[in-house]
Amino acid sequence: MTLLDVRGLTVRTGDGRTLVDDLSFTVAGGERLGLIGESGSGKSLTTLAVLGLLPDGMTATGSVELAGTQIIGAPEKRLTTVRGRDAAVVFQEPLTALDPLMRVGRQIAEPLGRRTGLKGKDLRRAVAHALAQVRLPDPERITRAFPHEISGGQRQRVALAMALACEPKLLIADEPTTALDVSVQAEMLELIDTLVREREMAVLFVSHDLAVVAKVTDRALVLKDGRAVEEGPVDAIVGAPREEYTKTLVASARRLESALDLRSAR
Ligand SMILES: Nc1ncnc2c1ncn2[C@@H]1O[C@H](COP(=O)(O)OP(=O)(O)OP(=O)(O)O)[C@@H](O)[C@H]1O
Numbered sequence: 001m002t003l004l005d006v007r008g009l010t011v012r013t014g015d016g017r018t019l020v021d022d023l024s025f026t027v028a029g030g031e032r033l034g035l036i037g038e039s040g041s042g043k044s045l046t047t048l049a050v051l052g053l054l055p056d057g058m059t060a061t062g063s064v065e066l067a068g069t070q071i072i073g074a075p076e077k078r079l080t081t082v083r084g085r086d087a088a089v090v091f092q093e094p095l096t097a098l099d100p101l102m103r104v105g106r107q108i109a110e111p112l113g114r115r116t117g118l119k120g121k122d123l124r125r126a127v128a129h130a131l132a133q134v135r136l137p138d139p140e141r142i143t144r145a146f147p148h149e150i151s152g153g154q155r156q157r158v159a160l161a162m163a164l165a166c167e168p169k170l171l172i173a174d175e176p177t178t179a180l181d182v183s184v185q186a187e188m189l190e191l192i193d194t195l196v197r198e199r200e201m202a203v204l205f206v207s208h209d210l211a212v213v214a215k216v217t218d219r220a221l222v223l224k225d226g227r228a229v230e231e232g233p234v235d236a237i238v239g240a241p242r243e244e245y246t247k248t249l250v251a252s253a254r255r256l257e258s259a260l261d262l263r264s265a266r
Helices: 043-052 076-082 106-114 119-134 141-145 152-165 182-197 209-217 234-239 244-265
Strands: 002-012 018-028 032-036 060-068 089-090 170-174 202-207 220-226 227-233
Touching: 002 043, 002 170, 002 202, 018 043, 018 060, 018 119, 018 202, 018 227, 032 043, 043 060, 043 089, 043 182, 043 202, 089 152, 106 141, 106 152, 106 209, 119 141, 119 152, 141 209, 152 182, 182 209, 202 209, 209 234, 220 244, 227 234, 227 244, 234 244
Parallel strands: 032 202, 032 220, 089 170, 170 202
Antiparallel strands: 002 018, 002 060, 220 227
16 A cells, blocks of 8 residues: 655745755555665755645645645645654654653654553653664663763764654654764664664665665666656666666665675685
8 A cells, every 4th residue: 555655846946946846756655665865866855845734835746645744835734643653754863853851762753652551660660671682782871861972873873762762654864874974873773774674664765875875675766866866776776777877776776785895806
């Protein structure tokens, strides 16, 4: 069943510039779609439009139906119920999602308490469980910490725990590993992969990195200058890209990979 149905999505600035142009795609329940394209291709604006979070002054036209709710033109109150419950997001920079003045435990307790109705000791236990699920060591310390007191990788795990706490049908991950040290990127990716598979959650995974998209998704949509240039199973896109632009993306990903192979052979 279709969970997210985007049709003819067009995003324009106040002065009439078109940044996302007539984009259409679907994500079925439990499916994982990668949005790939270089910087500025419109990936983030697409995910923001899906959540009804476009910056002030920008307008979206077309249709974005998320779990049966039309997002475009929906009043804020409606959007608030959809966010979290139907779709939750992990951004590139975890500090975007975290309140710098609130202890980590409380930040996870809020969405968790709202969804489950748990309180007091039971809620505290559920928070500890949520932290353990994203493999955070020493949950006691993390619960009491403020966001600046933990590492970037740990913050991103907290942001993921918050997103998962709502048990959304769709997890939107916008470059969730890009801001992390290379050493923790692979771990984070592995973690997202495992957790969404366990929950049979659908994923819209945004990245400029084809290798990352290939790891986590089944299907990919290639964006260039706000338009879709190619769409298909990840294996087909990587193995036999049809469009010139996709060929360039694949070739540069391969060049990087073979440079790494050369280095490890030294
Ligand atoms: N608030 C804004 N006001 C005006 N233009 C914007 C704004 N946000 C993004 N843009 C422009 O819209 C285009 C698409 O941006 P978007 O952030 O969606 O790209 P992206 O593919 O996610 O790239 P990146 O990976 O660098 O975030 C870019 O040309 C960008 O400069």
